[in-house]
Amino acid sequence: MCNGRNRLTCQKHDGDGVTTAELFRAEGLSKTYPGVRANDDVSFCVAAGEIHALLGENGAGKSTLVKTIYGLIRPDAGQMRLGGAPHAPADPHAARAAGVGMVFQHFSLFDALTVAENIALGMDAPPRRADLSRRIAQVSAAYGLPLNPARRIESLSAGERQRVEIVRCLLGNPRLLIMDEPTSVLTPQEAEILFATLRQLAAQGTAILYISHKLDEIRTHCDRATILRQGRVVSTVNPRDHSARELAAMMVGAEMRLVDRSGRQAGEVVLTVAGLTSAPASEGTSLQDVGFQVRSGEILGIGGVAGNGQEELIAALSGETTGRPGTVMLDGGDLSAQGPEPRRRAGLLAAPEDRLGHAAVPEMSLTENAILTGATRQQLQKRGVIDHRAARCFAETIIADFDVRTPGPATAAGALSGGNLQKFVIGREILQNPRALVVNQPTWGVDAGAAAAIRQALLDLAGRGAAVVVISQDLDELLELSDRFAALNNGRLSAPVATEGLTLEQIGLMLGGAHGMEVAHVAA
Amino acid sequence: MLQLEPRAATPWWLAIASPLMAVVATMVAGGALFALMGFDPVASIRTIFWDPLFGPASGYSRPQLLVKAGPLILIASGLAIGFRAGIWNIGAEGQYIIGGICGAAVALAAYPAEGAWIFPAMVLAGAAGGWAWGMIPATLRNWTGASEILVSLMLVYVAQRVAAWMAFGPMRSPEGFGMPGSRNLQHYPSAANPELAAGTGAHWGVIAAGLAVLATWFLMSRHIRGFRIRVAGMAPRAARFAGVRPETLVAFCLGLSGALAGMAGLFEVSGPGGQITDSFGSGYGFTAIIVAFLGRLHPLGILLAGLLLALTYIGGELAQLMLQLPAATVQVFQGMLLFFLLGFDTLTRYRLRWRAAK
Structure with missing residues (x-):
């Protein structure tokens, strides 16, 4: 077993704490991508013979961090040391050679x-x-x-x-072995074999850096856990000293934000989804009896880890996949069998997660991308003939109203940064004045300023009486935006509950097995 | 060593320069080939590319340019629309043959009646025949997921057998002394598709090709349906999101390109060809694929590429006659043209970089 030994060595930062047992140390690692600070001043260390967990939500910066250690990414700032020597691998070859x-x-x-x-x-x-x-x-x-x-x-x-x-x-006789979510593909029996191997390796002095979302796994098998949140180290703890809910709170951020409902009044039911079940796709998760209602002026937040049916849900709502009668209703009208264009005409709009190639065509200009979904509602075509002047005008309006930083509407969508293109995509749907809008990951990969602008625009849209559904992995975002919250897990949607007064424990319980929290919660 | 490195953006001039470079490279490589075979390369190239238009016998060969270019442009206009959407109709040759047969069938059924309705009815029948032949791969792809590339290609060989059967069987001319082949429609005024102005080579098919260029330009650059076809080719998921049903798109593209190829076949059988024979298909349907790509799938480009390919047909025949160059010359030339075009196209998307070997 790997518990006990060498635990304290790396936690000392008083200058004399470096002992022989410390194997790896990162100091002040930072890596910025356009619009995202993937790693922000990350410092932590791993002792020889230790199983050390890296814990965090999607996008918290775990992958960037381990890729830096493995030589796939060069940090913008910061140093690493391995076995006392500076560690700055130019590529994975060098990293492997260093152990x-x-x-x-x-x-x-x-x-x-x-x-x-x-x-x-x-x-x-x-x-x-x-x-x-x-x-x-x-x-x-x-x-x-x-x-x-x-x-x-x-x-x-x-x-x-x-x-x-x-x-x-x-x-290659590694001194530091990094494992990226190793149990996500394993059966429980296979996972047990893996842990036995890891314990044996640790007993021989190999340090193991273990990435996972699964809190129960980490609490059972790991000596220490470094928790990352939005690219920063929140804390390094002994996972056995904390309950799963405490770890989850550290992961998602403990502070609760107040939901601002000012100017919004929930009115009549606009969007009704009932008994939505999708055929099993070759890849992905099929929806199982998903149902909810959204009222005018209301925002429904749908949380959960990607891959639990989010793509399928937005496809079923946008009309890319059609369903049985009565599954998707807008203002009492049945849109279940209609494709995307009739749904837009009726007022049900959507903005999928993937900006490049789904919500927008990268090779096409912003004007043409404005036509993509705006053709009908914005009257950019008359009897099939495209009105290019009107389309350019609509694109310019989106650019101006949503502060899209671009040379002009003739720019190819693919040339915009992720945040700017996302503002364009969301703006394109919002400016069409939808009756109901469904967005998936509206601020994914978007910098903080743009994210705030997009969230405010969604709030304003609801304030004008639209029904809004926000699908997101970002719990902070959902708590900030939504009036009610539901969790999508393995194709099933929990019953929506009011966001006000919702605690993180309750959210963890709703997210269920998606984060492995249900088991841990029950045990805790 | 030399390495290919993706370009961030394609300079606009490269998109135009690449087909021109391909033409020049074809001339150079073709010349080298002729030199190896013991022919004078300069004379050969001049005979193929210059003499048909400006040489001593150009009075005969110049009208042939439109005769050959008409069907190529008509077929390629339809194919390019599907190619833009990522739907690969390789079987225009078969749709051309079936269109010719269906159009001829109308004429042969009406014979010897005269009437202004006969020729328009033939055009409609030709388009309908090509459309139906194109809808076979479309339907199979939509119902079973069968590759439209393979199905449309294999249907070419079926169509060729149908043409032979017609020539030897149901359509054989009763006045043909038992020879295979239908009546010659050139001798049937109501069904004939004659040269409209003497010395130009222009017949109704050439007019139709011109209209097809205009119509496809309008469709692709001004109409919402053409816009969605382009979206489908660039980003299929975005097309679904915009409301394109893939099944509809497949049927539209294969049906339209089939109908245009069928019309081309009808104009040929009622005009320059004159009759259904067992060798009615003459490769226009395949050459049109080269025309479509050489023309950058753009209507104006297709117009120019169609004329160029027609020139290689006529020039090749001329070179065969004057210099005794082998008959396969034309096909070698057309093959080289496509080969070089695809090669130079790589350079529009990648740049060559010299890098020291590790």
Whole structure:
């Protein structure tokens, strides 16, 4: 077991606390992307023989941080030390040479090749195949990871494929092993095998940096947890000293924001969704009996981790997928069987999450992107003939009203920054004066200023009497905007409850298994 | 070593320069090929590209330019619309053949009656035949997900067999002394599609090609449906979001390109071709694919590319006659043209960079 040893060494910041047990230290790491501070002055350290969790919501900066350690990203500022020596890998080769191994969430294996061939492909100087196979067999036996070097990848389960990736790392004798959400693809039994291996590795002095959302897992298996929120380190704690709800509160931010309802009065029911069930898609989650009502002047927030049916829900509301009669009703009119254009005509508008290629066409100008959804409601066409002047005028209005920073409406949408294009997309729908608007991740990847502008615009739209549905992973955003809150988990929507007075524990419970909080909560 | 590096944006002039560079490269490579075969490269190239228009025999060959370019432009205009949407009709040749057969069937059924209704009815029948042949791959793609590329291509060979069957069977001319082939429609005034002005080569098909260029330009740059077709080609999910139903789009594009190819077939059988024979298809449907791409899928470009490809047809024949160049020359030329075009197109999206090998 990895608990107990060396716990305090890295937490000392009084100048003399650096002991031999400290293996890795990051100091002041920062990385900024256009519009996002992915990492902001991140400092933490990992001791040898420790299983150290990195905990945070999507977009909290965990991936950026570990990619920096693995040499995939160069930090804008800050230093790292590994085993006492400066660690500034130019690329993953250098990181591996310094003793850092990483197992990615998505495997990079060739299905048609054998285990040994795949591992040889990833090596800088592969040994002879027979020697390699022997070493693979040795390592996999030593760490309880049964693996036949001659099997083809295509015949392996997800857990076995992950073993290939782990063995590949272990052959390089890493001092620091990074694992990115390793259990997300595993069955519970496979996860147990993995943890046994990790404990064995830690006992031999390897440090393990473990990324996960699953709080119960982290509380059971990890010695320390560094919690990231919006790119910053919130705290480094012993996860066993805290309940799952406390960890969740640290992850999402404990402070509750007051919901500003000024000027808004919930009126009659505008949008009714009932019994919405989508056929299972080849990928993604099918919706199961989703139902809710939104009133005029009201904002309904739908939370949950992406991939739990968000894409399917917005497609069912925008009209990209149609449903059985009575599933989508606007002002009493049944739109279930209608496509996107008739729904727009009726007043039900949507803004999907993916700006490039879904909500907007990157190669097309802003004028043309204004036509994309505005053609009918803004009368940008007359009997099919496009009125380019009216379209340019509409695009200019969006640009002016929503402060879109761009040289002009002739600019290609793909040339705009994420935040500016998002303002354009949201503005395009809001300016069409919808009766009901559904948005998915309205401020995803958008800088704080633009995000605030978009949120205010959504509030104003509701203030003018529209019904608004905000689908988001950002709990802060949902608490700030919505009057009522519901959680989408595995294709099922919880019953909406009033946001006012809602505590984080209740939200955690509603999000359920999505964050692994339900189990932890019950246990806690 | 040389490496390709994606460009952030394509300079506008490259989009125009790339087809021109392809034409020049084809001339150079073609010349080299002729030199290797023992022909004078300069004379060969001049015979193919210059003499048909300005040479001593140009009085005969110049009208042929419009005769050949008409069907190419008509077919390519339709194909380009589908190609813009990412719907690949490779079987225009088959739709051309079936259109010719259906149009000819109307004429042969009406024979020997005379009437102003006959020719318009033939045009409609030709378009309907091509449309129906194009709707087969459209329907199969919508119902079963079958690739329209393969289905439309395979239907070309079916259409060729149908043409042979017609020529030997139901459509064989009773006055043809048992020879395969239908009556010659050029000799049937109500069904004939003659040269409209002497010495120009222009027949109704050329007029139709001109109208098709105008109509497709209007559709693609002024009409909401053309706008959505372009969206579908660039971002299929955005097209669905905008309200495009993929099934409708597939049917529209394959149906329209089929109808235009069918009309081209009708104008050919009633005009320059004259009759349905077992070798009625002459490759226009395939060459039109080159025309569409060489013309950047733009109506004006297609107009120019159609004329250029027509020139290689006529010039190739001329070179065969004058210099005894092999008959395959034309196809080699057209193949090289597409090859170089695709090659230079890579340079519009990527730039060449010299990088030291690691």
